[in-house]
Amino acid sequence: MGSITLKQVRKAFxxxxxxxxxxxxxxxxxxxxxxxxxxxxxxTLLRLIAGLEDVTSGQILIDGQDxxxxxxxxxxxAMVFQSYALYPHMSVRKNIAFPLKMAGMDAAEQDRxxxxxxxxxxxxDYLERRPGQLSGGxxxxxxxxxxxxxxxxxxxxDEPLSNLDAALRVNMRVEISELHKKLATTxxxxxxxxxxxxxxADKIVVLRAGRVEQVGSPLELYRNPANRFxxxxxxxxxxxFLEGEVASRMGAHAxxxxxxxxxxxxxxxxxxxxxxxxxHLGSDTFLHVDLDGGxxxxxxxxxxFPVHHGDRIWLTPQEGRIYRFNDKGLSL
Amino acid sequence: xxxxxxxxRRWTFTILAWGVALAIFFPxxxxxxxxxxxxxxxxxxxxxxxxxxxxxxxxxxxxxxSPYFRHFLNSVIISVGSTLLGLLFAIxxxxxxxxxxxxxxxxxxxxxxxxxxxxxxxxxIPMYLLFRSSGLLDxxxxxxxVLMLINLPIITWMLYTYFREIPGEILEAARMDGASLGKxxxxxxxxxxxxxxxxTLLLNVILAWNEAFWTxxxxxxxxxxxxxxxxxxxxxxxxxxxxxxxxxxxxxAPILILGWFxxxxxxxxxxxxxxx
Numbered sequence: 001m002g003s004i005t006l007k008q009v010r011k012a013f014x015x016x017x018x019x020x021x022x023x024x025x026x027x028x029x030x031x032x033x034x035x036x037x038x039x040x041x042x043x044t045l046l047r048l049i050a051g052l053e054d055v056t057s058g059q060i061l062i063d064g065q066d067x068x069x070x071x072x073x074x075x076x077x078a079m080v081f082q083s084y085a086l087y088p089h090m091s092v093r094k095n096i097a098f099p100l101k102m103a104g105m106d107a108a109e110q111d112r113x114x115x116x117x118x119x120x121x122x123x124x125d126y127l128e129r130r131p132g133q134l135s136g137g138x139x140x141x142x143x144x145x146x147x148x149x150x151x152x153x154x155x156x157x158d159e160p161l162s163n164l165d166a167a168l169r170v171n172m173r174v175e176i177s178e179l180h181k182k183l184a185t186t187x188x189x190x191x192x193x194x195x196x197x198x199x200x201a202d203k204i205v206v207l208r209a210g211r212v213e214q215v216g217s218p219l220e221l222y223r224n225p226a227n228r229f230x231x232x233x234x235x236x237x238x239x240x241f242l243e244g245e246v247a248s249r250m251g252a253h254a255x256x257x258x259x260x261x262x263x264x265x266x267x268x269x270x271x272x273x274x275x276x277x278x279x280h281l282g283s284d285t286f287l288h289v290d291l292d293g294g295x296x297x298x299x300x301x302x303x304x305f306p307v308h309h310g311d312r313i314w315l316t317p318q319e320g321r322i323y324r325f326n327d328k329g330l331s332l
Numbered sequence: 333x334x335x336x337x338x339x340x341r342r343w344t345f346t347i348l349a350w351g352v353a354l355a356i357f358f359p360x361x362x363x364x365x366x367x368x369x370x371x372x373x374x375x376x377x378x379x380x381x382x383x384x385x386x387x388x389x390x391x392x393x394x395x396x397x398s399p400y401f402r403h404f405l406n407s408v409i410i411s412v413g414s415t416l417l418g419l420l421f422a423i424x425x426x427x428x429x430x431x432x433x434x435x436x437x438x439x440x441x442x443x444x445x446x447x448x449x450x451x452x453x454x455x456x457i458p459m460y461l462l463f464r465s466s467g468l469l470d471x472x473x474x475x476x477x478v479l480m481l482i483n484l485p486i487i488t489w490m491l492y493t494y495f496r497e498i499p500g501e502i503l504e505a506a507r508m509d510g511a512s513l514g515k516x517x518x519x520x521x522x523x524x525x526x527x528x529x530x531x532t533l534l535l536n537v538i539l540a541w542n543e544a545f546w547t548x549x550x551x552x553x554x555x556x557x558x559x560x561x562x563x564x565x566x567x568x569x570x571x572x573x574x575x576x577x578x579x580x581x582x583x584x585a586p587i588l589i590l591g592w593f594x595x596x597x598x599x600x601x602x603x604x605x606x607x608x
Binding site: 050052078083086099103146150 | 507508509511515520524
């Protein structure tokens with residue numbers, strides 16, 4: 001079991017209110033991702049759940065039990081840190097066994113669990129090494145191993161992949177997703193990378209300035225963003241926003257169009273503009289277009305699309321793919 | 333990229349470095365040489381450098397006149413004792429200042445250090461009177477406590493600096509893993525800070541070993557360490573350079589040997605955190 005409930009959880013550091021009050025339900029077995037720009041309070045929220053920070057007010061329930069003031073170790077949660085936070089003076093085996101040793105488990109059971117975790121994470125050959133002798137990806141696996149052996153009711157990940165290089169990050173992303181499938185344990189994952197959020201999450205929680213902007217499945221957020229912030233944050237490249245006459249003609253303060261939702265023509269269309277940079281990625285071409293009104297937009301075209309810097313182009317948003325927002329930024 | 337250094341430059345700096353090193357070491361070398369001279373050779377003018385009658389009579393004389401071993405033992409007890417006692421207070425203090433800092437922690441650290449700036453002579457009389465009335469004069473425990481108090485700011489500062497180098501996330505991980513505060517300090521913090529603790533220990537043993545002001549003023553015989561032993565040779569009977577040198581050599585030899593064997597540890601500890 002591993003359901004987590006936050007009731008009006010508030011956190012202030014002195015005068016500064018970091019989290020003004022969050023209500024959130026995380027169900028057993030879910031993979032929940034907290035995503036948002038840096039400084040949005042996502043890591044603080046995770047640390048509040050972990051018990052590494054004290055809540056200023058509000059309640060945290062794990063499996064229905066109030067753990068608001070319980071010590072971190074009493075919450076049956078395991079955490080994987082951004083810096084891995086391995087114990088440098090212990091071997092991999094001792095690192096993974098540390099929480100079991102702290103729990104006073106007998107040596108045979110410790111060995112069995114460490115062996116099991118090492119098997120899952122391909123660490124069996126590295127058990128006698130020190131963390132300093134491992135690569136970044138291996139260290140991250142040891143940190144995950146240390147979390148697995150405790151058989152926690154939920155895993156907390158604090159930007160676990162941001163210290164890895166791009167290629168490794170993609171691999172580890174898949175590994176963590178597979179691990180979630182295998183263990184079927186609740187996972188709460190913090191990241192600023194919306195691609196990680198989209199690819200891994202069952203449920204995404206978008207945060208801004210300590211407030212929950214929207215909660216939903218990746219595709220829900222992609223298709224029905226609650227406001228301009230969520231619309232702009234989810235999806236890569238970011239959604240384009242157009243204001244002024246185009247928008248008011250559609251009865252909105254602003255409209256949003258994703259880069260892939262433009263029809264492009266070199267002769268006619270709704271929005272005329274000039275191609276700035278054309279990024280040819282092979283499968284796609286991203287066109288940076290300066291519209292005649294002065295707005296800068298990005299449009300996605302097919303890989304072979306024959307335009308170059310300085311060419312005239314006309315963009316027409318596809319019917320039914322236009323997001324409309326009012327003057328407060330809320331979806332219409 | 334390595335910088336190109338011309339041969340002349342290299343030679344100039346090598347000679348200069350050796351020169352400075354010799355100048356610094358010269359007093360110790362001269363003391364050692366003098367300890368093997370006769371009293372007459374010791375004050376000969378012009379001074380004799382290597383060509384004199386080498387003799388061990390000063391050592392024999394010093395041995396027979398005063399109990400070297402008792403002073404040596406006192407020095408060991410006082411320096412090691414005051415350092416260990418200091419660590420006992422400084423480790424928890426440095427832990428809390430490094431990992432649970434309050435608003436005024438920096439000020440507190442500065443204030444602690446400022447006590448080192450106070451001239452010791454200024455508090456000698458009150459300290460002496462306190463010691464006399466509480467019967468601590470010439471006791472090992474009394475002088476050990478005084479030296480501990482004197483070096484405590486340095487011990488705390490050094491440990492604080494080392495602890496600061498340990499990432500807080502590792503301690504948080506230990507907390508998540510179920511370690512109590514005691515276990516966190518025992519299993520995670522202390523092993524990680526061993527190099528720092530070791531060099532703090534070494535440096536403070538050396539400082540306490542060489543401390544002369546308080547040991548000379550608050551001890552006379554029973555608790556007197558080697559500093560008092562040396563001082564007894566600049567006596568009213570007149571100066572005996574050769575014997576004084578022999579006593580000094582015997583007093584500094586243990587700490588010199590300790591320093592020699594631990595120099596790697598000392599340098600590593602003192603430059604800890606300078607480069608990552």
